[in-house]
Amino acid sequence: MARPVQQRRVTIVDVARHAQVSTTAVSKVLRNAYGTSPAMQQKVHQAIADLGYRPSAAARGLRGQTYTLGVMVPDIANPFFPEILNGVTASLRDSSYQVLLAPGCAGEQAEARTIESMIDRSMDGIILIAPISPRAHLEHVAGIIPTVIVGRHARSAIYDTVADDDIAGAALVVDHLVELGHRRIAHVEHLETEPSCIEEMPNMIRAEGYRRAMRRHGLDAEIDVVSRTYTREGGYTGARELLERPNRPTAIFAGADIAAMGVLDAVAEAGLSVPGDISVAGYDNTTFASFSQVSLTSVDQAGWQIGADAARLLLERIADRSRRSAQVKLSPTLVVRTTTAPPPTP
Amino acid sequence: MARPVQQRRVTIVDVARHAQVSTTAVSKVLRNAYGTSPAMQQKVHQAIADLGYRPSAAARGLRGQTYTLGVMVPDIANPFFPEILNGVTASLRDSSYQVLLAPGCAGEQAEARTIESMIDRSMDGIILIAPISPRAHLEHVAGIIPTVIVGRHARSAIYDTVADDDIAGAALVVDHLVELGHRRIAHVEHLETEPSCIEEMPNMIRAEGYRRAMRRHGLDAEIDVVSRTYTREGGYTGARELLERPNRPTAIFAGADIAAMGVLDAVAEAGLSVPGDISVAGYDNTTFASFSQVSLTSVDQAGWQIGADAARLLLERIADRSRRSAQVKLSPTLVVRTTTAPPPTP
DNA sequence: ACTGTCGTGGGTAACGTTGCCCAAATGTTT
DNA sequence: AAACATTTGGGCAACGTTACCCACGACAGT
Structure with a gap:
């Protein structure tokens, strides 16, 4: 005792x-x-x-800095986010800042609560990864606490942004598939149920990039988008729908690797082979894509670099809150693996 | 402007x-x-x-509670940990507590710093998942802040524990493989470089469970353990070593799914087929194991339940710091999929 | 010697919340 | 009717830190 x-x-x-x-x-x-x-x-x-x-961080928080930075991730089960986080922590290694992760934000309400709670804890700054809050709310938040937004495609005077060029990334996939001879290329997108900020979201930009690239190749008539979520479940149900089409696509481009996982599930379940019957491509080039049994063609958007840049910008903004806002846009690259090949000859 | x-x-x-x-x-x-x-x-x-x-959480922290709970995870890239976390947050949904995740703790030093920082932030309680700190240090910490330890097999008077019965889990795998006809069953374990708490760690218990089960089946001579880490890289290099043995194993039991991923990489690279040439089993039954292209036989240790129990115990301990400590031990189950089959007939 | 500047150190009042105590009003028992 | 218990609300002093000031001595330039 x-x-x-x-x-x-x-x-x-x-x-x-x-x-x-x-x-x-x-x-x-x-x-x-x-x-x-x-x-x-x-x-x-x-x-x-x-x-x-x-x-004591509490006492410090009451007066000034807490040396704590918050990172909000939309979904910790998505293997892409740990990569961003590694970039963040690597950037902060030699600083006296501690990073805390706020998990589990499903929906705009939950996201708002999460952000509030980071403000309540007097964090010195926050990094929001692909937030779904309306623009005005983000600006409100950024007026209270130094903020860096990752993924959203919109500039603001008071917060910094880091994003991947999703238009270019989607084009890389479409170009690659067209070059292989595909015409019926479908896309599985992520659609937020609460559409208050639609046009800024990376998922929407990817879908738009897909559409533009299809049109550029004269494939307007073949544009085929199913709206789900960037989850395995979303990819699965989306692919199921696509595979039931009378004239099913010869290639499916999922907007995220985690969704591509579900696509592959559905394709396997339908008794089809990849890439023999159907080609599949993802986005994010997560460690999962490089896995031998999967070997998924995917767009690499350098998650580590995104995280590192976000952390750097945040520290700069904490040091000088009135500095001009910065926008970092990173160029994606295509990693071709074995899930994409020429379409079957009929 | x-x-x-x-x-x-x-x-x-x-x-x-x-x-x-x-x-x-x-x-x-x-x-x-x-x-x-x-x-x-x-x-x-x-x-x-x-x-x-x-x-203001800061002001509250100075006086009393902050309504903040900290969770330390050893490796956010391991897909098992998000499951625990979901259990934790689900348990806390209706409470006024907010969960914050402290990522990135490589090594005993880093872990100690992470724990310190949670204490500095006057969190009301912490959940440490498979910490590698020595027992005495954990007891010291638990004396300062309500603590629940997940994974470690040792009881303490002042902290609660939640763990999976790793001995039983390892036995499930070995029994299953033996039943299929395997004899040369190897194991890839996780070995901490700073061995101050070896015998309590889940990874060590799993290895011990493997050894005991092998002996129980009279396979003492076939016991073959390679020590790496529970990462894809660890599984990969471990399997490479095993596959180079003059008389290579017919089955490999990886102590974690994430390591099994690496094992499958190495097996594929060696031009061998699974389960035709070699059977592979994992541990944790992560979403990855159920993936169609993988379909990995794995031990399910109910991560969600572990997280939920840990959160419940933590709330109880916060409410009554002097209550008797509790130990929850969960029974694992085996999920047989297609990576295990009878060994090849020579 | 007299003023001004610089380097060094300390005193003090917040910051926002809560635990402890006490005061007043109300209800209940003898 | 007096004594006592209970309910309801408030005053005050911390909690640990830092920003803002001021004091003191040393030293340089007039």
């Missing part, structure tokens, strides 16, 4: 007393503020080490 | 003034504390709604 006594936390006051200086002095040393002699710094650092002092 | 003015946050004082009551009264209503009449509650709630008030 030996229970350790609930010892009081070491505070800045304890450090000050131990180092025989004022709390102000300790605070200054902690923040590398102006007005501290090397001798005092030495004393203070020694005291901090002796006592094992750690600043 | 219209920049929204940085408006001051609405505080409890504003609410109190607007509702014509004291700040104490507002605080009581917020916390459903004793001593508030229905009439006052009504007034206060109205004022809160009018002003859009949100309590």
